[in-house]
Amino acid sequence: xxxxxxxxxxxxxxxxxxxxxxxxxxxxxxxxxxxxxxxxxxxxxxxxxxxxxxxxxxxxxxxxxxxxxxxxxxxxxxxxxxxxxxxxxxxxxxxxxxxxxxxxxxxxxxxxxxxxxxxxxxxxxxxxxxxxxxxxxxxxxxxxxxxxxxxxxxxxxxxxxxxxxxxxxxxxxxxxxxxxxxxxxxxxxxxxxxxxxxxxxxxxxxxxxxxxxxxxxxxxxxxxxxxxxxxxxxxxxxxxxxxxxxxxxxxxxxxxxxxxxxxxxxxxxxxxx
Amino acid sequence: xxxxxxxxxxxxxxxxxxxxxxxxxxxxxxxxxxxxxxxxxxxxxxxxxxxxxxxxxxxxxxxxxxxxxxxxxxxxxxxxxxxxxxxxxxxxxxxxxxxxxxxxxxxxxxxxxxxxxxxxxxxxxxxxxxxxxxxxxxxxxxxxxxxxxxxxxxxxxxxxxxxxxxxxxxxxxxxxxxxxxxxxxxxxxxxxxxxxxxxxxxxxxxxxxxxxxxxxxxxxxxxxxxxxxxxxxxxxxxxxxxxxxxxxxxxxxxxxxxxxxxxxxxxxxxxxxxxxxx
Numbered sequence: 337x338x339x340x341x342x343x344x345x346x347x348x349x350x351x352x353x354x355x356x357x358x359x360x361x362x363x364x365x366x367x368x369x370x371x372x373x374x375x376x377x378x379x380x381x382x383x384x385x386x387x388x389x390x391x392x393x394x395x396x397x398x399x400x401x402x403x404x405x406x407x408x409x410x411x412x413x414x415x416x417x418x419x420x421x422x423x424x425x426x427x428x429x430x431x432x433x434x435x436x437x438x439x440x441x442x443x444x445x446x447x448x449x450x451x452x453x454x455x456x457x458x459x460x461x462x463x464x465x466x467x468x469x470x471x472x473x474x475x476x477x478x479x480x481x482x483x484x485x486x487x488x489x490x491x492x493x494x495x496x497x498x499x500x501x502x503x504x505x506x507x508x509x510x511x512x513x514x515x516x517x518x519x520x521x522x523x524x525x526x527x528x529x530x531x532x533x534x535x536x537x538x539x540x541x542x543x544x545x546x547x548x549x550x551x552x553x554x555x556x557x558x559x560x561x562x563x564x565x566x567x568x569x570x571x572x573x574x575x576x577x578x579x580x581x582x583x584x585x586x587x588x589x590x591x592x593x594x595x596x597x598x599x600x601x602x603x604x605x606x607x608x609x
Numbered sequence: 610x611x612x613x614x615x616x617x618x619x620x621x622x623x624x625x626x627x628x629x630x631x632x633x634x635x636x637x638x639x640x641x642x643x644x645x646x647x648x649x650x651x652x653x654x655x656x657x658x659x660x661x662x663x664x665x666x667x668x669x670x671x672x673x674x675x676x677x678x679x680x681x682x683x684x685x686x687x688x689x690x691x692x693x694x695x696x697x698x699x700x701x702x703x704x705x706x707x708x709x710x711x712x713x714x715x716x717x718x719x720x721x722x723x724x725x726x727x728x729x730x731x732x733x734x735x736x737x738x739x740x741x742x743x744x745x746x747x748x749x750x751x752x753x754x755x756x757x758x759x760x761x762x763x764x765x766x767x768x769x770x771x772x773x774x775x776x777x778x779x780x781x782x783x784x785x786x787x788x789x790x791x792x793x794x795x796x797x798x799x800x801x802x803x804x805x806x807x808x809x810x811x812x813x814x815x816x817x818x819x820x821x822x823x824x825x826x827x828x829x830x831x832x833x834x835x836x837x838x839x840x841x842x843x844x845x846x847x848x849x850x851x852x853x854x855x856x857x858x859x860x861x862x863x864x865x866x867x868x869x870x871x872x873x874x875x876x877x878x879x880x881x882x883x884x885x886x887x
Contacts (some may be wrong), residue, residue: 342692345685345748346704352745353710356722359729413622421615428619430857435626437849441808441826442842446629449636449834456632484629487622545715548808552830562717569721569813579725582718589715 363579379580388564388581395561398475399543402482403490406539407532409483410490414531415524417491418498429495436488444552447481448472451553473555481549486542490535497531498524533596541589561585630846637839654840661837667825671805674736674821678743679801685744686751686800687793691785693752694759708749719746720813727814734816742814743804750803751796758792 364380366373382388422428435443450456451472458468471477501524509519547562554560559567561581568578637655641648658664693704711719723742732738766788770780786793808823815824822841829835 341688342696342704345689345692345752348685348745348748349704349707352723352726352741353707356719356726357710359725360718360722363725409622413619416615416619419615421612421619430853431623432626434850434853435630437802437853438630438842438846439823439826440806441823441830442633442838442845443629445826445830445838446633446842448830449839450629450632452834484625487626541715545717547717548827552827565717565721569724575725578721582721585715586718589713593713 360579360582363575364583365580367576379576380584382577383580383584391559391564392561392584394559395544398478398482398560399540402479402486402543403536403539405479405483406487406490407536410487410535411494411532414491414494414498418495432491433488440485441548443485444481444549447477447484447553451477451480472553473558475554477553478550478558478560481553482539482543482546485549486539489538489542493534493538494528494531497528501527529599533599537593537596540592544589545585630842633839634843634846637836637843639836654836655844658837658840658844663820664822664825664837664841667820667822670736670739670819671822674739674743675801675804678740678747678804679797681740682744682747682800683751683793683797686748686796687755687786687789689748690752690755690759690792691781694756708752710749711746712749712753716809717813720810723810724813734814735819738814738816739811739819739821742810743807746807746810747800747803750799751793754796754799755789755792758789762788 365375365377367376367378383392416422417425417428417432448455452458453468453470453472455472457471461468471480505527506519506523509523510516514522545562547560547566550558550560550563565578565581565585568574568581572578638650638652639648640651640653693701693708696704720742723738723745727734727738727741762785766784767780770784771777775783806823807821808827811821812824812827815821820828826838826841829838
């Protein structure tokens with residue numbers, strides 16, 4: 337019975353997860369020649385041309401900035417929500433996740449309405465006779481869109497770790513003479529590290545690979561690595577190069593996850609002591 | 610004093626999260642096409658929304674794909690979870706790692722890999738490819754919802770059922786499945802919402818003529834602001850809000866009942882931010 341129940345999934349998994357990934361690798365490491373295809377690293381070499389390298393660095397830069405802002409905004413928010421500032425924590429958390437239930441596209445589109453030349457912000461500024469802002473189609477708009485969409489991914493893991501911290505440990509630190517700042521730096525922050533790590537990964541990954549936010553809020557010419565992949569597949573038709581970029585993305589993300597889990601592991605060891 | 614500061618901070622974050630939605634909702638009743646000014650109250654955009662055949666058709670496709678992919682993924686995923694639960698050692702590790710692959714991969718990579726597969730196998734892009742792709746990214750979430758329930762299950766329940774004369778199939782159907790039902794339902798709902806929310810995978814695996822709501826919104830938004838989308842957002846947000854309130858009121862009522870009656874083991878659900886913290 338055990339075999340029987342697993343078989344459909346195994347077939348599915350091989351057909352729709354393993355084979356497609358192998359296809360990506362195949363396209364990434366081959367180039368078409370007159371007779372057929374040959375194995376080559378040419379697609380990867382192209383990635384290191386200055387234009388594409390610049391796109392990669394810009395994606396990295398914007399993803400790091402957005403992740404940083406999410407952490408700066410999200411950590412205090414998670415701390416307040418895990419603390420006792422609100423009587424009905426449950427309701428506060430619910431209010432926090434409700435916007436996430438709306439379609440991702442519609443949420444991003446909403447910012448279009450706000451940032452537009454004749455949009456909400458400029459109407460507001462105009463009302464007070466202030467100069468107009470042109471944020472739409474700039475880096476700022478893209479970062480704003482990322483922070484807006486991914487902030488909950490930062491707050492929720494941190495919140496769930498913080499709310500599980502034993503209050504006794506915090507009180508003990510206070511009793512042993514630590515001031516609130518020391519309590520935070522030496523007790524709360526180290527204990528919440530696993531949440532921070534998973535928050536950072538959960539924001540950094542989608543921020544690095546998005547192509548929707550950059551297209552809608554960054555405008556047509558704005559290119560991030562996600563847009564580059566999309567173009568190779570849907571516009572240019574260079575699947576080899578597109579696959580190579582995808583492979584690079586996977587490697588970058590695996591590396592960042594390894595680095596993050598290294599930090600997490602280190603903290604766990606400390607916590608064990 | 611500190612408490613007021615803390616609360617204010619959270620209210621500011623909420624303002625940031627809700628402002629765009631509020632602005633969309635207000636503008637959906639605005640009788641001027643230009644956003645800068647208020648041209649009076651109107652329901653015109655709602656009427657036009659329901660007359661727009663592209664939007665209505667993509668709404669229909671979204672629901673069809675969402676429901677069918679969620680149901681199929683739940684069936685495959687539930688059986689897979691039962692199988693994985695009874696597997697040990699290296700095969701189990703291998704299967705779990707491949708299961709995590711679509712969860713961990715960037716969406717765009719999953720999308721292009723499936724697109725390559727469909728091109729390679731010469732399937733016509735359309736409903737079928739959409740459905741297959743959605744099932745593919747949904748199954749892991751179902752497995753991850755059902756597995757914890759199986760771990761909580763008393764090992765001897767199944768044996769007891771067999772001893773009492775059940776055939777293995779009956780034991781599965783009458784004992785195991787009812788016990789892990791909460792996990793199955795969570796998986797089903799999760800799969801449905803993921804499918805409805807998906808844009809990237811759909812965008813790469815759909816064919817001409819078939820478009821989900823996300824794809825339609827994307828192509829409309831690229832051409833600029835469209836008041837019909839505002840109306841659509843308002844309806845969807847209200848719908849989601851109503852659904853969440855109903856679910857929560859029901860949950861709170863059940864919890865109260867349980868607290869008054871017997872003690873029940875704490876439910877645990879797979880981690881997904883959309884379901885709040887467990």
